[in-house]
Amino acid sequence: MDLVFKALADASRRDLLDRLRADNGQTLNQLCAGVPGMTRQAVSKHLALLEEANLIATVKRGREKLHYLNPVPIHEIAERWIGKFERSRLDALSELKKALESGDE
């Protein structure tokens, strides 16, 4: 799960995921065209990381490689990690408020 978090930590990689969500199954060069100002190799490295984190799956099709979004790890993060923080959301907020108030004593 750490890999997923680290993969999501970079804005360029989140952007790549966004582009795949908008248009799934793109090739490396297609993705490069969408992210100008970065070499193909840089994009390639980002995609490799995303693939390692299992956030995208790839299919080799002749000489090109199609990239597909895999939403499962994001779902798992939402379920297992964010969920428990959501549950204590209001609770923690009221605690915080109380603490801030009592801090003025």
Next chain:
Amino acid sequence: MDLVFKALADASRRDLLDRLRADNGQTLNQLCAGVPGMTRQAVSKHLALLEEANLIATVKRGREKLHYLNPVPIHEIAERWIGKFERSRLDALSELKKALESGDE
């Protein structure tokens, strides 16, 4: 939002958040006691990052500094970013399946 993602990318920092969720309002030294094998300064740096990302709020209380969990940024991530991936979850999965099948042609 980038700060939040980067802050969440580190396992030690996620651990600190977990500890605060379990016992909110801890001081630096209390948190250090919970994470052995790391100097106070290391923990302090992590907390500074979490604070910068607005994931924790702090209250100075005499010579000690209390740390409170702020679940709002996590909620925002869940809403704005994960939400849209969740919505396309099954859709992307079926697309992926189709692509994998047609890849065998």
Next chain:
DNA sequence: TTGACAGGCAACCAAATGGTTGCATATTGT
């Protein structure tokens, strides 16, 4: 078959990151 196109691999580089040690400052209790 032979370009041209899509991608992979490796070396290299600068900057960011996670951690340390050492010292300074502020608060508290006796």
Next chain:
DNA sequence: ACAATATGCAACCATTTGGTTGCCTGTCAA
């Protein structure tokens, strides 16, 4: 006042990260 406690700050170090350039491999089409 003063020693102990709680934290802050700065310099330093090793590793990781994001990026580059240069070259190699594989595939398609004329």
